[in-house]
Amino acid sequence: MDSFGGVRHLLLSYVLMNAVLSTTQTKEEVILDMKAAGGELGWLTWRMDQADKSGWEVVQRTLNGSQFYTYSVCNVGEREQDNWLRTTFIQRRPAASRVFVEIQFIVRDCNSFGGASLTCKETFNLYTCESDADVGTTFRKGQFRKVATIAPDEITNRNDLRINTETRVVESLSRKGFYLAFQDIGACVAILSVRVYYKTCAATVKSLASFPETVAGGENQALREVSGACVDNAGSEDLPRIYCTVDGEWVVPVGQCQCNPGYEEVEEACQECRPGFFKATASGDKCAPCPANTHAPSSGASSCTCASGFFRAPNDPPTGPCSGLPSAPKDLVATTTQHSAGRLVLSWSPPEDTGGRTDITYSVECQRCEGTVCQACGEKIRYEPGNAGLSDTRVTVSDLDSHLNYTFTVEARSGVSALAGQATPRSNRPPSAATLTTSLHYTDPPKITSVRLVERTPNSLSLSWDVSPQPRAQSRPVRYQLNYRKKDENVAMTTYVVHVLEKNFVQIGDLSPGTAYLFKVQAFGGDGSPGGSSVEEQFETLPEGLTPNNNAVIFGAAVGGAAMLFIVIAVLFLCRRKRNSHARQGPEDTYFSSSEQLKPLKTYVDPHTYEDPNIAVLKFATEIHPSHITKQKVIGAGEFGEVYRGILKAPGRKEVAVAIKTLKPGYTEKQRQDFLGEASIMGQFAHQNIIRLEGVVTKFKHAMIVTEYMENGALDRYLRDHDGEFSSFQLVGMLRGIAAGMKYLSEMSYVHRDLAARNILVNTTLECKVSDFGLSRVLEDDPEGTYTTSGGKIPIRWTAPEAIAYRKFTSASDVWSFGIVIWEVMAFGERPYWDMSNHEVMKAINEAFRLPAPMDCPSAVYQLMLQCWLQDRSKRPRFGDIVSLIDKLLRSPDSLKAIADFDPRVSIRLPSTSGSDGSPFRSVSEWLESIKMSQYSENFTCAGVVTMDQVLQMKNEDIKNIGVRLPGHLKRIAYSILGLKDQTSTLSVFAV
Numbered sequence: 001m002d003s004f005g006g007v008r009h010l011l012l013s014y015v016l017m018n019a020v021l022s023t024t025q026t027k028e029e030v031i032l033d034m035k036a037a038g039g040e041l042g043w044l045t046w047r048m049d050q051a052d053k054s055g056w057e058v059v060q061r062t063l064n065g066s067q068f069y070t071y072s073v074c075n076v077g078e079r080e081q082d083n084w085l086r087t088t089f090i091q092r093r094p095a096a097s098r099v100f101v102e103i104q105f106i107v108r109d110c111n112s113f114g115g116a117s118l119t120c121k122e123t124f125n126l127y128t129c130e131s132d133a134d135v136g137t138t139f140r141k142g143q144f145r146k147v148a149t150i151a152p153d154e155i156t157n158r159n160d161l162r163i164n165t166e167t168r169v170v171e172s173l174s175r176k177g178f179y180l181a182f183q184d185i186g187a188c189v190a191i192l193s194v195r196v197y198y199k200t201c202a203a204t205v206k207s208l209a210s211f212p213e214t215v216a217g218g219e220n221q222a223l224r225e226v227s228g229a230c231v232d233n234a235g236s237e238d239l240p241r242i243y244c245t246v247d248g249e250w251v252v253p254v255g256q257c258q259c260n261p262g263y264e265e266v267e268e269a270c271q272e273c274r275p276g277f278f279k280a281t282a283s284g285d286k287c288a289p290c291p292a293n294t295h296a297p298s299s300g301a302s303s304c305t306c307a308s309g310f311f312r313a314p315n316d317p318p319t320g321p322c323s324g325l326p327s328a329p330k331d332l333v334a335t336t337t338q339h340s341a342g343r344l345v346l347s348w349s350p351p352e353d354t355g356g357r358t359d360i361t362y363s364v365e366c367q368r369c370e371g372t373v374c375q376a377c378g379e380k381i382r383y384e385p386g387n388a389g390l391s392d393t394r395v396t397v398s399d400l401d402s403h404l405n406y407t408f409t410v411e412a413r414s415g416v417s418a419l420a421g422q423a424t425p426r427s428n429r430p431p432s433a434a435t436l437t438t439s440l441h442y443t444d445p446p447k448i449t450s451v452r453l454v455e456r457t458p459n460s461l462s463l464s465w466d467v468s469p470q471p472r473a474q475s476r477p478v479r480y481q482l483n484y485r486k487k488d489e490n491v492a493m494t495t496y497v498v499h500v501l502e503k504n505f506v507q508i509g510d511l512s513p514g515t516a517y518l519f520k521v522q523a524f525g526g527d528g529s530p531g532g533s534s535v536e537e538q539f540e541t542l543p544e545g546l547t548p549n550n551n552a553v554i555f556g557a558a559v560g561g562a563a564m565l566f567i568v569i570a571v572l573f574l575c576r577r578k579r580n581s582h583a584r585q586g587p588e589d590t591y592f593s594s595s596e597q598l599k600p601l602k603t604y605v606d607p608h609t610y611e612d613p614n615i616a617v618l619k620f621a622t623e624i625h626p627s628h629i630t631k632q633k634v635i636g637a638g639e640f641g642e643v644y645r646g647i648l649k650a651p652g653r654k655e656v657a658v659a660i661k662t663l664k665p666g667y668t669e670k671q672r673q674d675f676l677g678e679a680s681i682m683g684q685f686a687h688q689n690i691i692r693l694e695g696v697v698t699k700f701k702h703a704m705i706v707t708e709y710m711e712n713g714a715l716d717r718y719l720r721d722h723d724g725e726f727s728s729f730q731l732v733g734m735l736r737g738i739a740a741g742m743k744y745l746s747e748m749s750y751v752h753r754d755l756a757a758r759n760i761l762v763n764t765t766l767e768c769k770v771s772d773f774g775l776s777r778v779l780e781d782d783p784e785g786t787y788t789t790s791g792g793k794i795p796i797r798w799t800a801p802e803a804i805a806y807r808k809f810t811s812a813s814d815v816w817s818f819g820i821v822i823w824e825v826m827a828f829g830e831r832p833y834w835d836m837s838n839h840e841v842m843k844a845i846n847e848a849f850r851l852p853a854p855m856d857c858p859s860a861v862y863q864l865m866l867q868c869w870l871q872d873r874s875k876r877p878r879f880g881d882i883v884s885l886i887d888k889l890l891r892s893p894d895s896l897k898a899i900a901d902f903d904p905r906v907s908i909r910l911p912s913t914s915g916s917d918g919s920p921f922r923s924v925s926e927w928l929e930s931i932k933m934s935q936y937s938e939n940f941t942c943a944g945v946v947t948m949d950q951v952l953q954m955k956n957e958d959i960k961n962i963g964v965r966l967p968g969h970l971k972r973i974a975y976s977i978l979g980l981k982d983q984t985s986t987l988s989v990f991a992v
């Protein structure tokens with residue numbers, strides 16, 4: 001029976017359109033496609049009551065000359081229909097344990113059948129049955145398990161064709177193949193298309209490793225680990241790996257392949273270095289241009305060779321530049337002195353072109369010539385400090401003959417000179433030597449020409465003298481030596497030697513009054529050679545009692561004044577130094593040098609205050625040797641790499657179970673610091689309800705953070721998996737732990753900023769501990785983090801309004817988040833504000849709406865939540881108050897008995913109190929579908945609850961009686977009914 005004849009042309013145009021659309025899927029492997037089959041499908045139809053009457057029927061249609069088939073059934077006038085349509089055997093690819101079934105269908109509106117509408121249905125059921133072999137036409141209803149009730153979003157009226165597309169997942173497939181079956185229980189349905197597919201992660205190349213196409217995992221293997229191979233011309237120490245998610249997406253690539261020497265990465269491939277470029281090692285670096293004086297004429301170079309005339313010394317790095325020979329030393333001169341017979345000093349300046357090197361040394365060769373005959377000076381002369389390997393630009397040559405001409409050659413040499421010698425004949429080499437021909441001649445040393453008295457007192461004499469020749473400004477300074485003695489003494493007096501550099505003046509004090517003294521001055525040349533002495537001159541001090549002339553008094557006063565001034569300045573300077581040394585000790589020094597250092601740390605120290613974050617880690621965390629850590633199993637994927645469960649066995653300590661966070665290879669220094677930052681923070685805390693840091697591995701290539709292991713993982717997931725299994729008392733007990741941990745953090749002035757059930761970990765004794773202490777505290781790694789207009793990333797649903805609006809994060813904003821955590825815990829991990837968008841949540845909070853009390857939530861606990869969500873943050877309770885309140889509740893469990901009222905007027909809209917377009921639900925199955933409880937469709941039908949009016953009459957007991965046993969499901973259904981009773985709650989207003 002085909003009840004859709006009147007609208008057949010619409011159906012045909014739909015099929016034509018969809019044929020084009022279905023080619024766009026890329027990561028879906030189709031294993032059954034009803035439409036693509038094109039011919040008779042041979043699906044089995046079976047009717048429960050009267051085998052001779054037809055149930056599902058195949059209907060052939062023609063479009064543009066090609067045929068396609070649909071299956072229809074429409075026994076709406078008849079009671080108790082049970083019509084089955086079974087596919088042919090669908091072979092399963094071994095890894096595909098999770099397949100998607102996409103059904104396109106039409107359902108006729110029951111109202112359009114007049115009287116028949118009483119028994120008429122608007123849904124049908126999808127079943128599956130696994131098998132290792134094709135069982136042919138054998139059909140046993142009992143072997144099929146139900147997958148879902150399929151309800152249309154849109155119902156077809158007589159002239160208005162509405163096509164529905166629904167996709168369902170069939171999980172945990174393990175046998176060679178399976179059948180799908182469609183059960184009709186009295187609807188008017190046409191199935192237009194059934195497409196069965198599984199998802200794959202498409203073959204890909206990531207981090208220079210190629211990974212094969214992989215079937216996405218199923219429920220019990222959410223992440224499938226896949227090994228890859230490095231692309232051509234790349235290699236890796238560890239086998240590269242990646243994970244394929246259930247949704248067919250690749251995540252967390254581990255192990256970095258790197259391009260071989262001579263190759264660089266270009267768009268996920270390794271390409272040869274261009275000519276003129278090179279890469280020496282396997283690394284992520286780009287090819288670099290050849291360094292100075294080198295070249296690489298062909299592509300793929302792992303090193304560059306020296307250009308002609310340039311060399312690398314044995315100790316030069318093979319990746320460095322090549323260098324040429326140095327040019328000749330400059331300004332070679334010889335100096336002789338009268339008093340150093342047979343000796344001259346050769347000096348020169350470094351060469352203009354060092355060939356790009358710093359290891360320049362000099363060697364000196366000597367030739368002596370008599371007339372035109374020249375020969376090597378040989379052993380006859382001496383060099384000081386030597387004649388080879390000189391680093392100074394000066395050498396003294398002695399034992400020379402004064403009547404000969406000498407030719408000195410000074411050669412500049414460098415680390416490559418020897419190589420150049422082997423490579424090129426001397427005649428072709430650039431001139432590295434300077435030559436000078438000289439004979440011995442003497443320059444006059446300075447001589448004292450006259451000594452005179454400038455000033456005298458009873459105790460002092462001031463003298464000055466002249467020197468010839470006058471020392472030139474640029475020549476080395478002349479020194480003078482002054483000898484004097486008392487004239488009348490027979491024995492020579494102690495000689496005072498006065499060195500006055502470039503000064504021909506002296507004042508001698510402490511002399512006896514009225515006494516004659518004899519003075520002699522000798523000059524010394526700049527090279528230390530002694531010059532001529534003055535004759536001995538006699539000068540006499542003034543007799544006792546005689547004052548010097550006025551000038552002398554003024555001179556003396558000036559000297560005295562200057563001395564006083566000097567003393568004053570010196571005293572001031574010393575005082576200041578002393579004060580400065582106090583000031584420099586500063587608060588830091590006082591802190592570290594006093595006994596304060598030994599006291600326990602009371603305030604959290606932001607690791608950012610350390611200039612070098614690596615020092616912060618060392619200060620707050622214990623370094624663990626990697627050999628003491630054993631990784632056992634991947635338990636999660638953090639932002640920086642995999643998280644493992646494992647064992648820590650430190651010497652002299654018992655084995656402990658630990659969680660090991662790893663830093664994936666290829667990290668940047670910034671990522672490493674951020675990663676270890678969490679340890680610097682965690683290491684400052686020591687509290688029963690804060691996740692404990694065991695230590696860090698920082699001194700080895702693979703950095704790790706090791707913490708205590710929390711067997712039950714994240715709190716939100718744990719509660720969702722154990723929905724309804726705990727009493728209010730137990731839930732409040734968990735909250736007590738979280739509050740105590742937060743109290744400790746707030747006392748240390750640490751603001752968490754991302755307090756949420758997903759960041760609380762649970763151990764086997766149901767103890768809850770606060771975790772997730774990212775350094776950047778901008779929640780980069782939190783999937784709930786959303787960018788705000790002020791630039792930061794904020795988990796909107798958990799964050800206080802002032803923190804969202806102007807980033808005012810305080811312990812009071814943590815208290816708001818704690819209120820949300822209370823709600824999450826009491827609602828067994830339900831998502832706060834359900835499916836509302838972040839924007840809707842912010843708007844609702846600003847309009848003073850608040851989350852309603854979760855089902856069965858003690859009134860006192862809900863009151864606490866509302867207190868945490870007070871707009872005025874100064875009025876919110878502090879964590880200390882919260883711990884006290886919770887303790888009080890736990891001490892008198894009766895206080896938890898009063899259950900918070902469900903009052904639709906106080907709350908944000910409830911989940912699914914109406915259809916997605918806001919109109920009331922049209923059928924019980926549509927409603928159940930919307931609250932994801934379709935599996936109970938049959939329970940409702942069997943109990944005769946088939947209209948929404950009947951649903952609204954149900955009490956909690958009724959729901960239990962029709963077979964809804966799981967507490968979480970019971971709550972969800974009852975909760976939704978409460979919401980339905982007051983449809984106005986979607987628009988209700990409440991000011992806290």
Ligand code: AMP
Nearest residue numbers: 636637638639643659708709710713714
């Ligand atoms: P995280 O990078 O801290 O978000 O960690 C990623 C996941 O690893 C978490 O969601 C937990 O499931 C798991 N995990 C992290 N630390 C621990 C721990 N100490 N004990 C048990 N599981 C953990």
